[in-house]
Amino acid sequence: MSDKVLMKGNEAIAEAAVRAGLVGYFGYPITPQNEVTAYMSWRMPELGRAFVQAESELAAINMVYGAGATGVRVMTTSSSPGIALMQEGISYMCGAEVPAVIVNITRGGPGLGNIGPSQCDYNQATRGGGNGDYKLLVYAPHTIQEAIDLVYKSFDKAEKYRNPVMILGDGALGQMAEAVVLPEMREIVDEDKGWELNGAKGRAPRSVKSLRLAEGKLKEHNWHLKRKYDEMEANEVEYEYLENDYEILIVAFGTAARVAKSAIKTLNEDGLKVGLFRPITISPYPYDALRDASKNAKKILVAEMNTGQMLFDVKLAVCDDSKIEFIGKPGGEVFAPDEIIEKVKNMVGG
Structure with missing residues (x-):
């Protein structure tokens, strides 16, 4: 068994994502999750991976959408008002079936509220703030170790279902420190998943989109998404x-x-x-x-x-x-x- 290390929640979440094979992190600072962005700003370049501090939360989620469409593991983190700004992009990603991990270190609301720990984003996470029939797989950890384990697992689940996965934490979880065991570092493998954008590479061009204007196509796609969510319900419930x-x-x-x-x-x-x-x-x-x-x-x-x-x-x-x-x-x-x-x-x- 690996030795335990003392880590702050936000930094532990960041390191768990890195070890899960994260290739691209795109974020924008907001309290009380700033340590995630700060940690990623040196950790990702250290490993030759992509870190971008976007100009806004809207930009960050659309960068996640674009990078995720290439099939690599991507992530963003924010706190309540920032996640609210990302809702349109999250809806687009669900419609386009682009996997990603999104972490919300929740603060008090509504509006700007305060920077204290809160669970006021439950409805936003479980019902969705964007348009259309879509759902996220949402985990709610109660310790830093559990947050590490769930973040690490979330990338697999996102890829399995081609759907964004959310970790719903809060300011207490992000700011406290606990002794934890970190998971192993996964190797990043470049493989053809069969759906991702790849510049053709000698194969037929692919399309990743949420726009479906042809008669009946959107209805067909919505039922396809519903079957996927039913599969999540059958296989992924944890308590x-x-x-x-x-x-x-x-x-x-x-x-x-x-x-x-x-x-x-x-x-x-x-x-x-x-x-x-x-x-x-x-x-x-x-x-x-x-x-x-x-x-x-x-x-x-x-x-x-x-x-x-x-x-x-x-x-x-x-x-x-x-x-x-x-x-x-x-x-x-x-x-x-x-x-x-x-x-x-x-x-x-x-």
């Missing part, structure tokens, strides 16, 4: 489920789940029966697994660093609003364990 004896089930993702684990430890020591369900993929969402887990609970508490966005998906899964309560922490702030502990004790009557 963590603490299957202990519980009466209260806490549902949380990312940093909120990390805090919930601390709260659950204290609550269980106090004699209360509390469990955890943590979605790792928030798109596609683990509806079936949560539905089964909810059957063992008298009450369900949804904890999010927002005003209630995953709450909608929990209600879809559980199908019994009377069992569900919510605790939110919007505005770029992180829960304290005591806040969740107090809420659970109130739910069981003190």
